[in-house]
Amino acid sequence: MKATRTRPDIMSQKSIVSTSSIYASQAGVKVLEKGGNIADAAIATSAVLAVTQNNLCGLGGDGFALLRLNGKIVSINSSGKSSKNINRDVYHKKGLKSIPYMGNMAAITVPGLAGLWQELEKQSTIETKELLSYSIKIAREGFPVTHNYARSIEVTLRRAKDKNFRETFSNGGLPPLQGDIFFQEDLASTIESLSNDGLDSFYRGNYADRLSKAFQKSGIAIDGEDLSKHHAIAEKPLKSKYEDRDIYELQPNSQGATVNFNLNSLKFMDDKNLGREELIMKSHLIANKFRRKYIGDPHKMPLPQNYLDESFYWNVVDMPDSRIPSSGKDGDTTYFTIANGEGDAISMIQSNYTGFGSAVVPEGTGFSMQNRGSYFSLDENHHNALEPEKRTFHTLCACMVERNGEFEYSIGTMGGDIQPQVHANKIHELIDLGLTPQEAIDLPRINMPANIYENPDILSFEEGAKFSYDPSKYFKRLRVTDYLDSSHGHCQIIKRGENGTLFGGADPRGDGFALSPVF
Numbered sequence: 455m456k457a458t459r460t461r462p463d464i465m466s467q468k469s470i471v472s473t474s475s476i477y478a479s480q481a482g483v484k485v486l487e488k489g490g491n492i493a494d495a496a497i498a499t500s501a502v503l504a505v506t507q508n509n510l511c512g513l514g515g516d517g518f519a520l521l522r523l524n525g526k527i528v529s530i531n532s533s534g535k536s537s538k539n540i541n542r543d544v545y546h547k548k549g550l551k552s553i554p555y556m557g558n559m560a561a562i563t564v565p566g567l568a569g570l571w572q573e574l575e576k577q578s579t580i581e582t583k584e585l586l587s588y589s590i591k592i593a594r595e596g597f598p599v600t601h602n603y604a605r606s607i608e609v610t611l612r613r614a615k616d617k618n619f620r621e622t623f624s625n626g627g628l629p630p631l632q633g634d635i636f637f638q639e640d641l642a643s644t645i646e647s648l649s650n651d652g653l654d655s656f657y658r659g660n661y662a663d664r665l666s667k668a669f670q671k672s673g674i675a676i677d678g679e680d681l682s683k684h685h686a687i688a689e690k691p692l693k694s695k696y697e698d699r700d701i702y703e704l705q706p707n708s709q710g711a712t713v714n715f716n717l718n719s720l721k722f723m724d725d726k727n728l729g730r731e732e733l734i735m736k737s738h739l740i741a742n743k744f745r746r747k748y749i750g751d752p753h754k755m756p757l758p759q760n761y762l763d764e765s766f767y768w769n770v771v772d773m774p775d776s777r778i779p780s781s782g783k784d785g786d787t788t789y790f791t792i793a794n795g796e797g798d799a800i801s802m803i804q805s806n807y808t809g810f811g812s813a814v815v816p817e818g819t820g821f822s823m824q825n826r827g828s829y830f831s832l833d834e835n836h837h838n839a840l841e842p843e844k845r846t847f848h849t850l851c852a853c854m855v856e857r858n859g860e861f862e863y864s865i866g867t868m869g870g871d872i873q874p875q876v877h878a879n880k881i882h883e884l885i886d887l888g889l890t891p892q893e894a895i896d897l898p899r900i901n902m903p904a905n906i907y908e909n910p911d912i913l914s915f916e917e918g919a920k921f922s923y924d925p926s927k928y929f930k931r932l933r934v935t936d937y938l939d940s941s942h943g944h945c946q947i948i949k950r951g952e953n954g955t956l957f958g959g960a961d962p963r964g965d966g967f968a969l970s971p972v973f
Contacts, residue, residue: 457893460938463957466795466970470958471499472946473790474510474868477597478502479960479969481588482792485580487971492523492798493577494585496790500571500804501589503788504821505641506597507965509606510868511788511804512821513644513656514811516563517570518704519802520691520854522861523577527854529704530573532686533826534564537675538842542832544675545840553828553840556613558673560812561823563846564684567804568648568656573686575653586649593642593820596635600965602940604632606786610810616672618815619822641820657681668816674823683843691854694718694762696881699862702854703877706752709745710851712874715761715770716741717881722767732923734882738875738902739910739928743773745874746906750837751845779930780904780912787850787868788964793948793956797861801852805868831907838906847906853877855885861950863891868964869943872901876943884949891947891959899942902929916942938963 464470471482482499490498496519504512511517516533540562545553554560575582599607608629614620620627622640630636647661655661658681666678691702694714701717703710719737728736747770748758760766787805811824829847830840838847849870855863863884867876876899883894898919904910913929917937925932935941944964949957960966 457889457897459892460896460962461892463890463892463959464968464970466956467954468971469792469794470948470956470968470970471495471790471792472948472958472960472966472968473499473503474788474944474946474961474964474966475503475506476965476967477506477592478790479967483969483971484588485585488580490580491578492792492794492800493521493574494580495792496800496802497571497574497578497582498585498588499790499792500567500802501586501645502592503790503804504567505589505593505638507603507788508638508641508821509603509610509810510786510806511567512806513567514565514821514823515804515806516566516824516826516848516850517802517804518708518850518852519570519574519800520702520704520852521574521577522797522799522854525797527691527702528688529691530570530686530688531705531708532566532570532573533707533845533848534566534684535843535845536563536827536830536840537677537680539675539677540840541842542834542840545832550832552832553830555808555825555828556813557615558812558814560825560828561674561814562676562827563824564676564680565824566684566686568653569684569686570804572653573688582653583649586645590642590645590649593638593645596637599630599632599634599636601632602965604630606809610813614813616814618672618817619810619813622815622820638820640818644819644821657684665816665819668819672814672816674814674816697885698857699885700856701881702856704851706749706757707845707848708851709749709847709849709874710853711749711757711761712741712745713851713853713877715744716874716878718762719767722764729922730886731921734878735928738878740771741874742904742910743775744770746776747773750847754844755837776907776909778908780908780910787870789852789866789868789944789946791864791866791946791948793861793864793950795950795954795956797950799854799861799864799948801854801864801866803850803852803866805850849873851877855881864948865945867943867945871905872903872943875901876945880945880947884947891949891957895945895947895959895961898937901942914941940964
């Protein structure tokens with residue numbers, strides 16, 4: 455297949471850091487150059503992203519990762535539970551039929567990103583204080599605002615009512631323009647406090663006390679007890695086969711199982727008259743049914759152990775579709791990946807959910823609280839119904855691929871509900887079509903935007919996308935976007951070749967950069 459690239463693949467024999475921010479990629483590279491390992495580089499990279507993309511993935515959001523060290527992969531889930539103080543009746547009494555996306559009623563789940571740093575810290579070799587110094591410096595001394603960041607602030611300021619948010623992200627109500635130097639002193643102080651007192655202080659310590667008081671002032675239900683109960687979960691990842699590869703994804707409440715089910719289902723599909731691309735599209739639709747019913751808080755609803763069996767697959771095929779049409783709503787997140795020539799790697803994703811999340815900034819923190827709890831349903835009969843101390847279905851997922859027991863790919867993207875489709879499509883393009891990471895990233899993208907409550911009746915595709923079948927057979931609505939449109943996700947990929955050479959790609963739909971140490 456002929457493919458074009460917006461830029462060359464970055465190649466290295468040592469290591470590659472691929473993120474959606476040049477500053478984050480540089481921080482990760484600097485840590486690696488100092489002899490740090492993958493966990494060290496990940497903490498530094500993630501913290502810088504929480505500054506330079508505070509709109510997508512700040513300290514008020516969640517984080518997940520697949521970490522591969524010394525040949526072992528672990529799934530890390532640091533998504534926060536809903537507050538013990540919140541329930542469906544709170545919303546019903548206000549006459550609400552759904553949880554709002556903005557305001558303090560949207561900020562109902564504990565932020566998990568700092569907890570993910572804590573879990574990575576167990577594997578790090580460099581002092582956390584040094585790893586966080588890059589993010590503190592950038593927040594305090596400022597950085598030029600990118601077009602995407604400036605646009606996000608401008609759009610959110612039109613709707614945000616929170617006084618602290620408006621003071622944090624504007625100058626007298628005016629948003630920064632592309633190229634303006636953006637300073638975040640409160641955020642610098644927050645990260646500095648964690649640097650001095652330890653990451654655990656975010657949940658159980660001086661900073662947690664300050665944070666719970668700030669929550670109370672903002673009318674946020676989360677309190678000190680909610681914070682103190684948060685811990686990241688480290689466990690075995692999900693695993694399935696795709697041809698001669700092992701596909702790894704995050705455990706629920708991540709939607710990663712959708713990718714394993716999707717790719718696994720291709721071997722059960724019995725229509726031999728369809729081409730590969732059409733079969734993959736059909737597998738997306740069937741996987742959406744699976745995702746809609748079987749993924750949620752694993753402590754409330756465990757993933758079926760037989761979800762990769764053929765009999766299970768045919769039961770899903772026979773499930774009815776949702777009657778609710780797709781809204782086509784996007785999700786805002788950031789994904790990054792780091793790998794070295796020895797096969798150590800991380801596939802990591804962090805998010806506020808939509809844009810700045812709730813657009814509520816607790817006083818003095820410098821970060822906006824996520825609105826991840828907005829994904830809960832207020833229908834008491836739905837498995838993702840809001841309950842106190844519950845994790846919601848989570849759109850975040852991260853992928854890693856092994857071949858013959860060796861690391862081969864790390865793959866991920868922002869994009870909310872479309873993330874599993876992007877994973878599956880990129881795996882097809884990398885493995886079946888033989889594209890390089892950058893070629894696969896730059897290929898015009900095709901996605902069906904729908905959440906777990908909706909019927910995926912929209913097919914959204916970029917200008918230049920080609921079809922070997924008639925998409926109107928499967929979708930009521932077709933929507934074409936510009937090429938390299940952000941609604942199709944910002945994807946980063948690293949490949950490790952058989953000789954150990956690394957290939958890195960980053961998405962031009964965002965602000966992506968893949969970098970490597972020079973010496």
